[in-house]
Structure formats: structure tokens, C-alpha cells
Amino acid sequence: MDHNIPDPSVRRLSAYLRQLERLAGEGTRHVSSRQLAGYIKAGDAQVRRDLALFGQFGRRGVGYEVDDLINVLRTILGTRQRQWPVVVVGAGEICHALLTYRGFRQRGFDVVAAFDIDPKKIGRTIGGVDVLPMEDCAPVIQRLEVRLAILAVPADAADETARRLCECGIEGILNFATTGLEVPEGVFVSEADITSHLEQLSFRLTSHRP
Amino acid sequence: MDHNIPDPSVRRLSAYLRQLERLAGEGTRHVSSRQLAGYIKAGDAQVRRDLALFGQFGRRGVGYEVDDLINVLRTILGTRQRQWPVVVVGAGEICHALLTYRGFRQRGFDVVAAFDIDPKKIGRTIGGVDVLPMEDCAPVIQRLEVRLAILAVPADAADETARRLCECGIEGILNFATTGLEVPEGVFVSEADITSHLEQLSFRLTSHRP
Structure with missing residues (x-):
């Protein structure tokens, strides 16, 4: 292919x-x-x-x-042959929305763990998924052979967190942080920034009425 | 343009x-x-x-x-000249994530109201934004001259809700529902479906290792 x-x-x-x-x-x-x-x-x-x-x-x-x-x-698209285990990093509101949404699994994606650095969030279970400390990220990713991660941390922590994920073996990042990521060669990023989606629309409404 | x-x-x-x-x-x-x-x-x-x-x-x-x-x-992109008032329809987890995120306003988008049909959600305030009954949708959109809406309702309610929004004057829809929308000519849709973002990544990881 x-x-x-x-x-x-x-x-x-x-x-x-x-x-x-x-x-x-x-x-x-x-x-x-x-x-x-x-x-x-x-x-x-x-x-x-x-x-x-x-x-x-x-x-x-x-x-x-x-x-x-x-x-x-x-x-x-690669979702017929297998389920893709996925980790979410950053256990805030976006993570909450993702973990309570049940549609991923039937479409081939299975969120296996969430990670955060905030002691108040660690230990919680959201939608059946445990929030673990960031230190557990590497062993979990390696043990479960996770290749995809969803990044939902604040913009100022995005690059450092992405670097860490790539070191653990992550090859694809869905980025909800409102900043572009710098990642190593061979790692793919899909941008889910919501402001950019809104800009697509404001562009269309603006350019039609010059 | x-x-x-x-x-x-x-x-x-x-x-x-x-x-x-x-x-x-x-x-x-x-x-x-x-x-x-x-x-x-x-x-x-x-x-x-x-x-x-x-x-x-x-x-x-x-x-x-x-x-x-x-x-x-x-x-x-149309965000320098003005702030775009935006409504969110469907006051679930995605709405919650959107309304607690403070980055929109500085980028030109201002969520002015959320709407839901669930009496348990109506009347709440999320991130400073009131959740109003769906009946108030038309008057609010008209009074505040809202042209952009974020659709965060279940898939089976998406088409009907989109139709209603377009009738009220909405011209651009950011669609979080996991289904494609049928909208009238001249209305723009930006798809924010998260599964599709993940599929972009699984495709890249699959096609690189045939």
C-alpha cells in the first residue's frame, strides 16, 4: 500500500x-x-x-x-484487522468526554489507560478507565504495545509530553493541545484543535461575503 | 476573496x-x-x-x-475583524469540555449559549454559559446574530437538530456527531468526529507496514 x-x-x-x-x-x-x-x-x-x-x-x-x-x-484504514489500544494523556475535560464516549470500541479503538501528573486526578476511574500517574506511561505503553496516544494536556506541556510519548514508542498522536507539535521523523500527528475547526467555518462565511 | x-x-x-x-x-x-x-x-x-x-x-x-x-x-480567516458568537447544542461531556476551555475567546470565538432538551441539564451554568431549552434556540440565534453552531448531540438526533439550526439562520456547523450531516446548500460543515482523526493515524501506521 x-x-x-x-x-x-x-x-x-x-x-x-x-x-x-x-x-x-x-x-x-x-x-x-x-x-x-x-x-x-x-x-x-x-x-x-x-x-x-x-x-x-x-x-x-x-x-x-x-x-x-x-x-x-x-x-x-487499519481497523478491520485489529483493535488499536490507545492511551489518553491529560485527564481533564477532554479526556472525560473521550472516556465517556462509547463509540470508539466498535470502530476499532480501545482506550486502555489515562495518565496525569495531578495527584487529585490519579487513582480515579473515568468511564471504566483508570487514571494513572505519568511514571506508569512507559511500562503500560510497552506492555500493551500501544502505538496511538491522545494528547489532551495544556499547550505549554504539549511538546515535552509528546517527546516523552515518542520515547516510549508512540507512533501516532491525536493532538488536542492548541499548539503545533514537534515530533520525531516517522511519528504522525492528527490535529484536533477545535479553534482551527471553527476557523474553517469563519473563513467560509467571511470569504463568501467580502 | x-x-x-x-x-x-x-x-x-x-x-x-x-x-x-x-x-x-x-x-x-x-x-x-x-x-x-x-x-x-x-x-x-x-x-x-x-x-x-x-x-x-x-x-x-x-x-x-x-x-x-x-x-x-x-x-x-475572519477572526480579526470581529468576535463570532457561537452556540453549542447538546450539553453533554463534549459541551462541558468546550465550555470550560478558555482559549476560544482570544482566538475570536465566543460561546454565548448552550441548548439541550434534557430538563436535568437545562438551567445549569457551565463555564459561565447558561444551558437553555431548545425552544430558546431560534430567538437567541436571531437576537445575537449567531451564524456558527457546535453540534454535540447523539448521532440519531444530529440531522434533525442540524435542520432546525439551519432554519434559525445558522450557516456553519462544527459537527461532533459521529455521522455525516445533510445540510442545505450554502451551509458549511466542519467534521470534528474523533474516530475519523484516529483513523487518519491508524491508516498511516498500517500503510507503512503492509
Whole structure:
């Protein structure tokens, strides 16, 4: 599989998968590239191009089998073959929201532990997940072979915490800190900063009314 | 201003702004396109192309003035001219995390109210923001001229709630629901689904080790 696939294509794969899961839940068995395109406001040629990066799926005139395409996309995204254990660092409000959300597990992600430096937070259990001291981070990550971490610490602690996680073997960081991260080569960062999401929208509303 | 700017470019503008704000906080006054590129792991030609969409900034051999470029980017993203009032719909854990986070206001966004249908949540105050009944949504949005909403309701209520928000005049929705939204033409959606962020990472870790 080519690792030069651009981020926007990967993001669309997730968006297709969300729509297909929704269609499957409604009992729909077939979908056309035009329908899939409509849900995410792209062209149907875009959908076909995105999927063609990975093989030949769907049949002319019939479209895609919903269940098949769900399996294909999960295989591509890496969530069909395995559950990914995930740690959360920083046991504040975002962590709380994440741990009480039950949807991760059915989508292939399993939060196995949370870490914090605050003695008042350590020892608590949130949504069935224990909050452990930061010192336990390395042994837990190594024992459970964790490769993904969610970073939910204040901005001024983000770089230092990310460095520590990478030293423990973390290879992918979902960053909720409101600052860009500097990470070693080979470590991937996905930015979840909410302000940036809002800026996407304010840009669209501003640029449409110059 | 051109409204055909693609989403990935706009996302990079936000990323540049985050880095510049960080540099400004550290007292840095000048930055090159190469330095800016390094922070977000893009090429320096990419940075220059993204900025050239909006005008001529920076000087050859000197680079960009950090404070100037912050102002330019905020102007482009629409957060320099004004504060954007924002409503949150769904007063659960995500709402809680959003309302206790104080960083929005300094970045141009001001959460003015939260709404829920649950009588146990209505009447509470979270982070200084009142949780109001859904019936108050339309009058509040109209009175305060709110154009942006954060949708944090369960997946099965997302479409209906989004439809209602658009009827009230909302033009941009930040969607935390784990489902794609169908919205009228002219309404913008930014997807904040956390599972999709994790899938970006699992894809990268999977495709690098086929």
C-alpha cells in the first residue's frame, strides 16, 4: 500500500465509512459513487479516484455493496484487522468526554489507560478507565504495545509530553493541545484543535461575503 | 476573496496561525517560509503558494514579520475583524469540555449559549454559559446574530437538530456527531468526529507496514 496517499484522501475515506455505516444501519445494501459523493459534497469522480487508489471495487450499473465496501475501508484504514489500544494523556475535560464516549470500541479503538501528573486526578476511574500517574506511561505503553496516544494536556506541556510519548514508542498522536507539535521523523500527528475547526467555518462565511 | 480555496489550504492557514501565535509568545519577530513549512511538515513552496492565494506577504531574504502575518491570517480567516458568537447544542461531556476551555475567546470565538432538551441539564451554568431549552434556540440565534453552531448531540438526533439550526439562520456547523450531516446548500460543515482523526493515524501506521 502506498504511503504517499495525501491526508485529504484519507479524511474522505473516513467520511465514506461513516456514511456507509449509517446506510448499513438503515438496511441499505447498495450505494452508487454519486450517492456517496453527495453525502460529503464531493464529485462522484472524486469518490472513484479515492477508492481506485486501493483497488477495483463496485460494479458498473450496480455500484458498491455497502457491507463489502465497509470491510474494504476498514481494512484500508487499519481497523478491520485489529483493535488499536490507545492511551489518553491529560485527564481533564477532554479526556472525560473521550472516556465517556462509547463509540470508539466498535470502530476499532480501545482506550486502555489515562495518565496525569495531578495527584487529585490519579487513582480515579473515568468511564471504566483508570487514571494513572505519568511514571506508569512507559511500562503500560510497552506492555500493551500501544502505538496511538491522545494528547489532551495544556499547550505549554504539549511538546515535552509528546517527546516523552515518542520515547516510549508512540507512533501516532491525536493532538488536542492548541499548539503545533514537534515530533520525531516517522511519528504522525492528527490535529484536533477545535479553534482551527471553527476557523474553517469563519473563513467560509467571511470569504463568501467580502 | 475567492471562495474556491480548497479545505486543505484553509486548514494549513490555521496551522500557520497556531505556529505564528506560538512564535509570537516566545518573542520571535521574523520567520521564513521554510521554518513555517517545517512546523507543519510541508514544503516551503507550499507555504508560499498558500499565502500567495491572498496577496504578497513577506520579503525575500527577510521572510515574514510574525505579528504582521498573524494579522493577515486572522483577517483571512475572519477572526480579526470581529468576535463570532457561537452556540453549542447538546450539553453533554463534549459541551462541558468546550465550555470550560478558555482559549476560544482570544482566538475570536465566543460561546454565548448552550441548548439541550434534557430538563436535568437545562438551567445549569457551565463555564459561565447558561444551558437553555431548545425552544430558546431560534430567538437567541436571531437576537445575537449567531451564524456558527457546535453540534454535540447523539448521532440519531444530529440531522434533525442540524435542520432546525439551519432554519434559525445558522450557516456553519462544527459537527461532533459521529455521522455525516445533510445540510442545505450554502451551509458549511466542519467534521470534528474523533474516530475519523484516529483513523487518519491508524491508516498511516498500517500503510507503512503492509
